[in-house]
Structure formats: structure tokens, C-alpha cells
Amino acid sequence: MAVLDIEDVLLGTQTGERYQPVVPPELQQVTFPETVIDSRLVTPGCLFVALRGERVDGHDFVADAVARGARGALVRRDRLAALTLNRPFAVVDTASGAGLAEAGPEDVLLFAVDEPLHALHRLAAYHRSKFTPTVIGITGSVGKTSTKEVTAAVLQRGFRTLKNPRSYNSENTLPIVLLGLTADHDVAVLEMGMYGPGEIALLCSLARPQIGIVTNVGPSHLERMGSIEAIQRAKSELVQALPPDGYAILNYDDPLVRAMAEVTPARPFFYGLDPAANLWADGIESRGLQGISFWAHYGDEAVQLNLPLIGRHSVHTALAALLAARRPGGGGSGRVAGVRSESARLGSWGGP
Template sequence: MLTLSHIIESLSGMPFAGGQQVITDVVIDSRLAIPGSLFVAIPGERTDGHLYVEAAFAKGAVAALIQKDVPNFYTLDLRKPITFEMASGFKIPVCLRVADTVSALQAAAKFWRSRLNVRVVGVTGSVGKTTTKEIVAAVLSSRYRTLKSKGNFNNEIGLPISLLQATEAHERAVLEMGFYQLGEIALLCDIAKPQVGVVNNVYAVHLQRAGSIENIAQGKGELVVSLPPDGVAVLNKDESLVMDMSRLAKCRIITYGLDPQADVWASDVIGLGLDGIRFQLHYAKARETLHIRFPMLGRHSVHTALRAVAVGLVEGLTWQEIIGGLQGMEAQSQLRLYAVTGPGRSLIVDDSYNASPESMIAALNLLDDMDARRRVAVLGDMLELGEYEEQGHRMVGKRAADVVDKLITIGKRAEIIAEEAQLCGLSAKQIIRMSDRESAQTYLRENLSEGD
């Protein structure tokens, strides 16, 4: 179990006899502190975590990482060697003074990772990271004790926090790795040391920050570069920018997709609306064809299933274990895509967590698969598309014209969706342009009915 002495040793470079308290959680929000937790005080643009050290201690935190002095609490300064006098005066709760709390958090996670005998699966991609992480973890859990990232904890703060949840009992860890700038995934890999790397796709998500689609591909490719010679890269055969990463690999590659040349591939994919999808699964090394029913919504989710199958095969699972994981209760969680009853007994499918042209089109494909009296799409602005902004919105508008009976757009950028949909065949009466969400909510409450 992770103890306070492990944290101190990781930051001081010296074994520490005190601090045998087990760390029950690592938090950056004092409101989430529990007895035994470690609070990491991070200065931010809106507030400063150092202001909440006392609140974290009041809720039972045993220690706080700080980079500024916090008065009235015992402090162990880890910027200098620990002396006998410092060790003998040790008491709880303790402030651990470091030069930079984020760097210290990362160092602690890297140290703890080095002490664990756990195989790490890293997951990256422009869309679908969290869903893939959840399903891969569900499949691996069929045999192994498996840790997975908390929520979408996928950055330089979230991944170390997730990794510090691991115990000596964990056999596998599935960690999500996000990309915002070059070098970020390389840093996460240096901390987590993944043996398996899964790359979903490369799309124009966060393009404004990344600068170019080539930078996004390079950033995602850092996961492949980091894999050891005895590791495995799991790559999407249907995405050319992902397959270009194969030249970066110094390890074995297994591919997945709808392309029959992939190692793991699917055919005859049929959307079943709210009942998920079914498809035929093929594996290059096996002669039999498996008929799979997968409970996640949308035909696009076949790629999620294939990633999990590929990782399961890499990790030595049987077909029975893999299929059981795909169809288990965890796999049935729709994560950020879910259906609820709406006004007038209509059905609302909510996929509003994040938006990219590809994810919006996937949601429209799901809408197309569903039996409905009338199909209504409510689409808003897609942000951070950079030079791809107009093209991305027009792609969505073109697909919407093929699917919907009524299109509601919200926001200035989304007007491009409406414009393209009308050019592609929707009438002016079928399109409603809104400037804000409140207006759209009012319209939906007044106009939706059973069968919509």
C-alpha cells in the first residue's frame, strides 16, 4: 500500500522511517479530502490550492504538498536533506514543502510505478479515449485485477493521481493519455511506463492549441515511441495518420478496424438503436468468425469493441473472457452518451460532453439507426477547430441533411451547419437557428412529443 513514507522518499531520495500512514486518496480539491488522503496544493488562475490546506486537514488529510509556506502547520522541507532533527520532530498532519507541487506529484507517481509489478495499457486518441479506457478495463477485469484512470484524468495532473491509486495487488492498469501540446504524452509515458499503447484516431480536436493536424499526430505518436521492444502498439488500420505511426514503433504492432487486412477486424456491422450494435468479428490468426452483440450505442462503437478485443488478445485472454468483458455490466455503461425521457414522452439521446466533427457525425449516424416518428438534432458550436472550423461544421451539416427531420442549431459557428444542411436539401422550415441554449430548451419543451 502507498504510505506517506513512500511519498517522502520519492521526493527526498532518502528512505524515511516515519510516516507509515496509508495514503487513502490523492486530491487537488480540498472538498474531496477524506481521512488519510494527500492534498496537493496547486496554484491556479482562479484560486490557489494553498488557501485550502487547512480545509483539507480538517477533513482528515494527513499531508499536503505545498510550494509556498503555509503558516500554523508542521512543515517538512524536502528541498534539502532530511536531518535527524527534522525526522525526530515529524508529526501529522504535515506540509511537505517542495519547489513545484505538480512536478512533485509526477515524481511521486513515477517512484510508485517503479515499485509495482503491473502492466500498463496507455490509451490515446482525439475522440473515444475515456470510452476505450472503460471497455478495455472491463475486458481485462475478466481475468486480472485492473486499475483504470479516474474519470477523464488524462493530463499531467490526472494521470499521476490515477497511478497513485494502484496497489501491489493490481495486475493491469489502463490509463488515459490526453494531448494538448507536444511532449505531453512523452511525459505521461515517462511516468507510467506503458507496455501496451492503444491509438484510437487523429482528428482536428483542439487544433487551435495544437497548431496543426500534423502536430496532433506527432503528439499522439509519442505513446508509440515510448513503448519498449517487448511492448505492443495497437493501431487503427482505418486511420492513415494512425498507421503512419507504425514506423515509429520498435515493438510488435497489432492492428484493428473494418479493413479486412487488419489483424482484428469487423464486418456486417448493424446498428440496433438503443440496443447497441451487432457485428461479425474476425481474427487473422483464427479461422472462426464470432458473432458479437455489443451494448454500446452507435455503429462507431465497433472500433471501441475492436480495441478492447485486441488488448484482450495481447494480454492472453480467452475468447470467453473477452466477450464476457464486452457484454458485462461495466461495458453497458454509456459513459457520456445516454438516453433519457424528454418532454412529451420523447426520447433524448445526450452526447453533449464534447464536440468534434467526427463525434457529431457519429451521433447523427446513431440517430439514423433509431426508429422514430421524427428525428430532431440539436447541434451547437464546435470549438478549437482552427483553420478546419468551416469545413468541420459543413461536414456535420451535410450529414444532418441526410438524417434529420428537424435541425436546431445554437450559436454563430453552428449557423454554418444550418447553411450547409439547407444547401444539401433540408427546407428552411426544417431548420431553426437559435442564439442560446435557453431558447432551444423552450422550443423543445413546447414542440417535442411521443415518437420524437
Template sequence: MLTLAHFFQVLMPEYAATGDEPVVSAVVMDSREVGPGCLFVAYKGEQVDGHDFVADAFARGAIAALVARPLPGDHATIDFRAGQPLPYPLPFSVTTPVCLVVSDPIAILQASARAWRARFAVQVIGITGSVGKTSTKELTHAVLAQQFNTFKSPGNRNSVLGLPMALFGLEPQHQKAVLEMAMYVPGEIATLCEMTQPEIGVVTLVGAVHLERAGSMEAIVAAKRELVEALPAHGVAILNRDDDRVMGMAGYTAARIFTYGLDERADLWADRIESRGLAGIRFVLHHGRDHLHIQAPLIGRHSVHTALRATAVGLALNMSWDSIVRGLQHTAVELRVVSAPGPKQSLIIDDSYNANPESTLAALNLLEDLPGRKVAVLGDMLELGYLEEPSHRLIGRRVADVCQVLIAVGPRARWIAEEAVNAGLSPDHVALATDAVTAVPVIEARIQPQDVILIKGSYGMRMDRIVTALGRYD
């Protein structure tokens, strides 16, 4: 059970727990998520300072806060910074919240998460890559849960800020933990691996996501490679045989290599792929002398790779085929692509969470498999660096092959529109919008009954606002 004693011992190793320390129900960084018993981490970001919300967190029931400076208010304070005398006994109670003053709240959060993970003999599966991390995490969890008590990192808690908070959900009964690992800058996946100690690492594929910050594709590859570099000799690196950049990571790990893909040379491969639109996919899976006909409720041909990754993890853990197939058929997998009713009996394909060239092409492939007139509402793909214009133009050419109508949202999306017209899409069927809000009436004016509308763009474009606005017709 997580209590304040755990944090006291990280800050002061000689601390002897009394048994009276309050239970910590969760560790959070957003005061709006605080509930009774939470520990609030005051993070000072570029635009928002969490210290401004400590009082609000206490009002919502937080029992403690990690802060970088003493704060006024009706709470106890323990200053753990170097050179500060510590009171004895430490002033804490179940009725009065306490500020734990430290030199670096995030460093203490990460150290506390590392120490908490180290308490358990759980086997960690780390998942990284430019696309497909969340769907792979969800499906892998569904597969492993057929045979093991399995933990998964919730939602998008995959960063050096989010994953530490997620780790406090680990409990003694967990046998496996499936953790999504993302990077904002190089070095962060190495930090997450040092914190979580993965034994199995899955790499989806490497694309131009974060290219603007990383500076080059080579830098992105090196950053994603940090996962396989961290694996122990008894571990397994599960690599995408269809991505040369991912396969190049094989020489950087002491772990055993296991490959997956559509290439027959992979250890685990698939063929005879049939997309059944929103009804799912069918394919034949091959591993050694085993050949299985699979039907799964996964959307889009690209989901075959998701299924292969989850299967590969199951095989690495010596799971039975019956358990693996049961997991692949699990209908409660939380995938980001969902469908919803839209205006005039249209169908909205909501893939609005994020976008990059690879995931957008996959979404267009799904759209192609669906009946009805195809409408693509595509926002800017951000952080593509020097590949920004050619990547958007690539999408434009595919739009011309698949769609009858295009609404391009944002300044970069104009390249999608220009290239779609160049490739043969009628200019009369192309419209531009400056942002998600102004796009809504443009879309409404062009929708016809039974249209299928794909909505996708980078997170910063807030394409979800379009989904919400059009969803009011439900």
C-alpha cells in the first residue's frame, strides 16, 4: 500500500515508517484530477506553474504536495532541501495536508516511482515507436490478461512526467506490466527504462514525428533505440521486419531478437489480409509450423501490425495460442479510431487524437475500405521539420486516390489540398479552413447523406473539436 512513508524514505533513507502515515490514493500533476488522498506534484511548466494550484489541490482533498518552495497557507511544511533542519517527528497527520519542499519535484517524483517499481517482481514490457504505441499497449494488455495479472499504463501517461505517476498503480499481485514509452527529446526513453527496467521491448516503426525537435531521422532512430539498448541479455527485443530503421536497432541490444511483419523472413508474419471496414480484419498468421486464421475486431489493415506485436509478446512469454487468439478477439480494446453518427446520417471516423504521415496514410487506407462517399477532414501534421511540405503533399496524392471531398484545416494542410488537386481531385470538392472552429460550417455545407467522414490532425490542431461539434447530430 502506497503511503507518505514511501516518499519520506526516498527523501530521507533513514526514515523509519511508523505505520501512521496517510495512504496515498494517487499521484497527480493536474489539480483538476485531485481527489481525496492524492499527492499533488507542483510542476512548473512553460506557461503554467503548478505551485499556483496547490491550495486548490488541498481543497479537493490532496493530503500532500511536492513543491519547490515553501508556500503560505493552512498546511504543514517539511523542508527536505539541503541545509534545512528537519523537525522530529515529521509533522504530518491524516487531517492536515503537508507540503514537501524539495529542490526538484520532478526528480523526486521519478525517484519515488523508480523505488516503487523496484518493490515488485513484475515483468515489464516497454513499447515505443512513432505510431501505434497506444493501440499496441492496449491489445498487448488484452492478450496478456488472458493468462497473467497484467497492469497497463493508463491513457497517454507515457512521458517522463506521466509514466512515473502511472507506476504508482502497480500492486503486488501484478505479474506483467505493459508500459507505453514516448519521447519529447532524446534521452527520455533511456530515463524511462532506467526507471522501469523492461525485459521485453517492442518497437512499432520510426517516422518523422518530433523531427522538428530531434533535428534528423537519425536522431529519432537513436532516441527510440534507447529501449532496445536498455534490455538485458535474457530479454527480448521485438522489432518490425518491415521497417529498415527499426531492424537497424538489432545490433544495439544484448537481448534476443524477435521480428514481426508482412515479410516472410520475419519470425512472425501475416498474409491474406482482408479489411472488413468497421467489422474488423481477417488474416493468416504464421509462426514456424503454426498457421492460424485470425478474425479480430481491429479497424484497418494497419492493425495487422498491432496484432502481430501483441502476439509476439505473448509468444515471448510462452503463452498458449488459445490465450493469444482470445486476447486478439477482445472487443474492449481501447483504440483511438472510433466511429460515431454525424450530420445527415453520415458516419464520422474519429482519428483526431494525433497525426503523422504514417498514421494518416493508414487512416486513408481504412477510409478506402468503407462504403459511401469519402470525405477527408485533415489538419496540419506538426513537428515534421524539413519533411513538412513533402509529407503533406504525399498525403494529398493519397487523398486524390481515395476521397471525393477534402477539407484541409490549417496553414500546412494547404499543401495537402494543392497536391490533391494536382493529382486529379476536383477543385470544387476541396475547401480550406484556418482552424477547427472555422472548419465546422465548411464541413456541414458539404456533407451529403451516407457520407463517411475521416477527421484527423495533429493534437495541437484540436481536431477533436470538430468531432464534438458534428457529434451533436447524434
């Protein structure tokens, strides 16, 4: 678990050119072992972020968070005067560091920011920039959570892997996942949700993925987005954000996803049931509760796989995960043999 200190919080939440904060000696041992946005999830010593939502405002729960053991909180400057806490506290302005010198070693630290959500984004991006994992972003109208789970299951057998807990995939929750990144992590597998245009682009600016998986484009957001084309554009923000030396892993069987190869600077790789895909499957057989069996093809190579996944749709999930795990740019020689190796890892997976 990543641990933030006061310097991290001050450096990470600043805007514009950063100043170097001077943390008094009596506060240099203060750390925040976890960051939360729900006061019910507070753990001793954590950092609470007071987010404003459609129905509730986190500032109304700062006192509850502190009572439960929060050591610090990100709060709006214009809400500070209304806060009443049951513990001594000090206000520290993140823009200047004012108030830090006067803070006592036992004080709860209220970090005054412009907007806690924006400060959380800056803090997550700053924290992400300190490490060099391979980041895999995953989106799609359907199947992104299962693809995230299966991809992480394959990778964590050989690499220290970070993944979203539950469905922490929004602009409020993905930053919390990123703040769990440590130097020990080799890979981060991150599901990215979409409420509207620009959200996936924002998440990518924080997480900086090198590999992107798009499962499909469907009508699940149609009422809000207005058209299937608008949904496609929003989902394509993931592959548009990939670097030129990255890899876009696309579902060839979905024409709207296949077309994203034209808008990504990364190298596209396709998976699906069509032989035109780079990694494709046929001979699919259901074995009931025992899972599925199918032949996986890459170029002239083929291998039969038996996996503990239920349903024909799981073939796409497995193909995407196996292709991501094989690091597509690693060359074509022995590709299917590598897929067999990765599927052996998946075969010993007992589920999320």
C-alpha cells in the first residue's frame, strides 16, 4: 500500500509551478496510509477527500471522518469556516504552505484547496508520475470489469499487479486506485468508465496507459450520450491517448471498435472470432460449469485452450486478456506457445 506524507500532498495538489514545501521536523513523520472519499471507509491515519456529489457533499462528513480516525482532509477553502471538529486541527493552504509551521504534531491537517476533486486528480497524477509500471487501460460498454479481472488474474501470476477494486473506474474513484501504486508494482490493470465525453481522456491523463483494450461499443449510455457514434467517440478516447510505442487491443468483431485503429497513434492488435484478427478463436465448446474450450490462432500457429470461464462471450474476454499479457510488441515467433503459457496461468485462476 502506498503511503503519502505531507510533502507528497502539498507537492501533488499544487497548481502551476510547484514550490518546495518546508515540513517542520515534528510533522515529518506524519503519513497517510490510505486515501478515501467515503467517511464510512475511513481507516486510522488516512486522508479524507471531501468531494461534492449530486446528492451529498463530503464537507458534511469531514467531522465524521475525523471522528473515525482521519489524520487529514482535502477541503474547499470556502467551506473551512463552517467546519466543527472534535479534535484539534490546523489549516494548511496548499497554494502557499501557509499554516504548516503553526500546526501541532497531533493536529488533524485540513488541506485547503480550490476544489477537492481537482486536487485529488492532481495528487493522483503526481503520484503516478513517480513510478514506471506498465499501465493497461480497459473500457467498453459491456465486459470491461470481467476483462479487467481476467487480465489481472493472468498477469499477477508473474508480476506484482495493481487493479481497480470493485468498480473504482470513475473520475472520483480511479484516482484512489492510482494512489495505491507503489514502486513494487510492475503492472496496473485499470478499468475506465465513461459518464460523458472527455471522462476517459481525463482518466488517461492521470493514469497514462501504454496499452488499451476496448471490448465493444453498445447502447448502454445511449439515452445520455444521444447516439451510438457519440459513445464510440467517447470510448475511443482511450486509444487516442496511447503513446506511439503503445498497443491498442481492439475487438475485431465489433465494427465500431475495429474502426478505432484509425484514430490511435499506437499500434493496433485485434482479437475476435474472425480469422482477420491477430489472435482469433474457433471450435468453441461449452463444458458447462467446467468452463469453455476453443482453438486460439495467431498467424500459422494454433493451440487448443481449456479455460474456467463460463459462456461464449468469455472467449472474447480471454483473448483480450491473453493478448495483453503477451505484450503484443514482443514479436510473432512462438506467439501461440506464449498464449498457451499465459492460459495455463488463467487455468489455475479461481475467479475474482
